[in-house]
Structures are given as C-alpha cells and as structure tokens.
Amino acid sequence: MRKQNSMVAYLLIGIGFYYLLEQLSIPFLEPLTTWPSLLIIFGISLLIHSYLKRDYDKLFPSILALGFGIHYHALTLYPNWLDHWSVYAVILGIAFLLRYQKTKTGLYPGLFLLLIGLFMIISLTNNPFSDSVDVLIKVLEDYWPVGLIVFGVYLLFKKR
Template sequence: MKTQRMFPGIILLGFGLYFLLQQYHLILFEGFFNWPTVLCIIGAAFLGEAYGGKQAHAILPGVILFGTGLHFHLVGSLAFWPNHIGVLLLIVAIGFLLQASKTKSSLSQGVLLLIIAIITVYYDQLISLFGLSETTLANSASYWPFLVMGLGIYILFIKKK
C-alpha cells in the first residue's frame, strides 16, 4: 500500500539528507543542525502521510511538529518573529483548522484555540485598542486560567455530540 510507505519513506529521506549535509559540512542556514530541524523532518513526514497518503488524522501532529520546529528556527533568525507561547497555540489552532478542512470535525476546537492564540499574542495591542487600563485587566486576567480550564472540562465531560 502506498500509505504505508509515505511516513517511513519521508523520515528516511529527510534524515538521510540531514546526515549527508552534516557529513559534508554543508550548512543551509545558521542553527540547521539542531533539534528544530528534526521536528520539521518528522512533521513533514506526518504531513506527507496526511496529504500524500490520504490519512487526515496525521495532519494535526504534522502541523504541530513542523510548525514548532519552524517557530524555533524563526525565533532565532528573524527579529520580528514573536517569541511567545501564543504562537505555539496558534500552530495547534492551524493544525485543528487544517484537519477540520479534511475531516469536517474539530472546527470548534480550532476556532477556540485561534481566538485564545490571537488574544495572547496581541494582548498589549488589544488593551490599547480598546482603551482599557492595565489595572482593570490585571484583576480580570487572573481568571483566564479558570475560564480556559472550564472550557476544557466542558468539552471533555459535558458537551455531547
């Protein structure tokens, strides 16, 4: 079967190329021979399995692994790239949304994570945009973890399909 060859084939090809470049000291960019590149290779294998092998369940781990590896490469390379936990939430949200486009499920989780990611990444800009003071939000910001945990409990135990 073609789908059984996609993941291991991409893994072997990716790591073979990685080790070949390392052996001949060919550096594509600063920090290439580091753990984020390994995450990108594994993520690319999952994405190849997802799209080439038509295994939609592999989209989410592929996006998370590839996106996380890419994020850590870009944080060290691009001055404008945000080094914020919200970017990792954004990567997971993108994974859910891409998976939802293929499976017609997980859309609500993707949208919810996207909203949380946008709020966390652009928190300071949103405060100034709405003209809110930091002290007003400081009191309400202490309740955010409880809101997020409550949504998780709702999704796990209360929401019925």
C-alpha cells in the same frame, strides 16, 4: 506492503538529507542542522504521507511538529521573533483547522485557539487596546474560579 512503509521512507529521506547537510558543512546552511530541523522533517514527512495516502488522522501531529519546528528555528534565527504562549495557541488552532478541513472534527477548538492566540499577539503591542486587554486579563486571572463554578452549576441544571 508498500502503503505501510511509505511514511518510514519519507522520514528516512528527510533524515538522510539532514545528516548529509551536516556532513557537508556548507556555511550558509549551518543554521539548518539543529534539532528544530528534525521536527520540521518529521512534520513534512507526516504531512506528505497523510495527503498522499489520504490518512488525514496524521494531519494534526504533522502540523504541530512542523509549526513547532518553524517556531523554534525562528526563535534562533530572528531576534525579534515573538516568544509567547500565544504562538503555541495559534499553531494548535491552525492544526485543528487543517484537520477539520479534511475530517470535519475540531472546528470550534481550532477557531477558539486561533482567535485567542491572535488576540493575545495583537494585545502585546504598546497601544490603548493592549492596555484595556491587560485590565481584562487581570480580571480574568482573579475571577476564573467563579467562571468554573457558574459553568458547573449550568451543567448540573441544564435540561438533558
């Protein structure tokens, strides 16, 4: 019975701290009483539960909730924080890779998403590399249906 209630206990403790901070109205902790904090609390609760109970299936959603919560907090607290789709790809890639570390599933999607996200973040700077990436992205945007057709034909004729 105790194992079933541990995740709920972690969630209740975290939510209790959240509402206590909100009631105390401490001025320098005021930015922490927003909805991204609830995502962070949920993510940390799942993360603690998954590691302590060795229930590693909950690693993926815990990292997603924690990563998105940190990202949304950073968007409000830091004016120069990057708000681009590539940040979500990096968070998803990290979630896949941390799950892979314990369950041995999700290595390739994790590496793919992480590399694509980091590649796009690097390409957002103003340098010659980003100019060449812009040209490549424009070509991919124009001709991605051709890639789907080629991949579909490959799947039809590959040896089983």
